[in-house]
Each structure stands twice: as C-alpha cells, then as structure tokens.
Amino acid sequence: MVKRIVKYSLVALIWLLLWQIAAQLVNKQLLLPSPIEVGVRICELCLSSSFYRAIGSSLCRVVTGIAIGVIIGALAGLLTAFSGVARAFFSPALAIIKSTPVASFIFLIVLWVSRDIAPVIISAMIVTPIVWSNVETGILNTDKALLEMARVYKMSRWAKIRHIYLPNIYPYFFASVRSSVGMAWKAGISAEVLLFPLVSIGQMISDSKMLLETTDLFAWTVVVIILSVVIEKLMVVLFSALAKKGLSTLKGGEKID
Numbered sequence: 001m002v003k004r005i006v007k008y009s010l011v012a013l014i015w016l017l018l019w020q021i022a023a024q025l026v027n028k029q030l031l032l033p034s035p036i037e038v039g040v041r042i043c044e045l046c047l048s049s050s051f052y053r054a055i056g057s058s059l060c061r062v063v064t065g066i067a068i069g070v071i072i073g074a075l076a077g078l079l080t081a082f083s084g085v086a087r088a089f090f091s092p093a094l095a096i097i098k099s100t101p102v103a104s105f106i107f108l109i110v111l112w113v114s115r116d117i118a119p120v121i122i123s124a125m126i127v128t129p130i131v132w133s134n135v136e137t138g139i140l141n142t143d144k145a146l147l148e149m150a151r152v153y154k155m156s157r158w159a160k161i162r163h164i165y166l167p168n169i170y171p172y173f174f175a176s177v178r179s180s181v182g183m184a185w186k187a188g189i190s191a192e193v194l195l196f197p198l199v200s201i202g203q204m205i206s207d208s209k210m211l212l213e214t215t216d217l218f219a220w221t222v223v224v225i226i227l228s229v230v231i232e233k234l235m236v237v238l239f240s241a242l243a244k245k246g247l248s249t250l251k252g253g254e255k256i257d
Contacts, residue, residue, distance in 0.1 A: 065126075
C-alpha cells in the first residue's frame with residue numbers, strides 16, 4: 001500500500017513538473033496557467049459557498065442519473081436475457097443509444113425537459129446500456145452444467161435465479177458499474193456545460209470560458225477530475241457492498257429445493 005502511494009505520488013509530481021515547465025515556456029497565463037496558480041485558485045474557490053453549492057447540485061444530478069441507469073439497465077438486462085422476444089424488440093434501442101453522440105442526445109432531450117433535468121437523463125443514458133449489456137451477458141454465459149444440475153434436482157425458478165444466476169451476474173455487474181460511473185460523470189458535466197443550468201459545475205466552466213478566465217477553467221477542470229475519481233471509487237464500493245450483502249443474504253436465507 002505504501003509503495004503504491006509513493007509510486008503514484010512520484011508520477012503525479014513528474015507530471016506537475018512538466019506542467020510547470022510548459023507554463024514557464026509559454027509564459028502566458030491566459031493560454032496556460034501554472035499548477036501553482038491553479039492550486040491557489042482552487043484554494044480560493046474552496047472558501048466560497050458557491051463552490052460547494054455548484055458541486056452539490058452537480059453531484060445530485062449525476063448520482064441520481066447513475067442510480068436510475070443502474071436500475072433500468074439491470075432490469076432490462078434481466079428481461080432481454082430471459083426473453084428472446086424482448087431482446088429482439090429492444091436491441092435496436094440499445095444500438096441507437098450506444099452509437100448516437102452524447103451531444104445529439106443533449107440537444108434533443110433539452111427540447112422535452114428542463115435544463116436542470118437533462119444532465120440526469122444523460123448520465124442515466126450512459127450507464128443504462130453498459131449495465132444492460134453486462135447483466136444480459138452474465139446471464140447468457142451462466143454455466144450450462146449448473147443449469148442442468150438445477151433441472152435434475154428440480155430447483156424452482158426463483159431458487160435458480162438466487163443460487164446460480166445472481167452469483168454469475170455479479171462480476172459482470174461490478175465491471176459495468178466500474179466502467180460507466182466515470183463516463184456518466186463526464187457526460188453529465190458536459191451536458192451542464194452546454195446547457196448551463198443554474199448552480200452547477202457546468203455553469204462555472206462555461207462562465208470561465210466566456211470570460212477568458214483560464215485559471216478558473218483549469219481549476220474547475222481539476223476539480224471535475226478529482227471528483228470523477230472519488231465518485232467512481234465510492235460508487236464501486238457502494239454497489240459492491242450492496243451486491244455482496246444481497247448475495248450472502250440470498251444464499252443464507254433459502255434452502256435449495
């Protein structure tokens with residue numbers, strides 16, 4: 001653990017030094033502020049209440065979207081894995097969501113909902129297809145020998161779901177959450193930048209760009225990156241704990257028929 005911290009600290013220090021050198025070579029704060037200037041600006045922002053209001057509002061939108069996406073994706077994956085008709089019916093929708101640019105969805109969605117709700121939907125749309133595909137794949141890749149054993153011992157459908165399907169889905173579900181959370185955060189912030197809802201990180205970034213406050217732009221970008229890492233770690237830990245607790249409860253709460 002200590003070696004890992006030292007290693008990543010050294011890597012971060014090297015990149016900061018390269019950034020500092022590049023800033024000195026450019027020698028124009030408007031084009032490339034130094035990491036020291038950006039760090040000082042972040043500290044100044046931390047003293048402002050608007051900083052925390054913007055972060056809180058953006059976090060609320062994106063986390064809500066992630067939760068909605070996980071729920072819809074998991075349910076859709078279950079449905080299409082067990083129903084060929086549902087799979088054939090919904091597969092075009094899944095393909096469209098995967099292939100359509102996020103910017104197109106942002107401008108389409110804002111025609112139907114308010115600019116405060118649009119980032120929630122965008123975040124959910126990023127998470128949904130990833131969780132959907134992984135859950136469906138996890139079910140379809142279930143060991144056929146286990147299913148044959150369940151048939152021989154006449155296990156009920158609910159018992160098969162609890163004792164065979166859910167443990168097999170878990171690693172796929174975990175991987176989908178891990179890969180989609182960071183993407184959803186970035187997509188949600190991108191939606192805010194384009195739609196600039198009041199009191200949001202996106203509004204702050206957009207204002208910095210329009211006012212040519214490059215240091216503020218870099219500062220908010222660093223904040224977004226830090227929050228992206230923190231959110232990803234927290235969401236992975238949360239969903240992992242919930243899934244493990246659910247699996248242990250299911251395994252211990254019912255005898256196999």
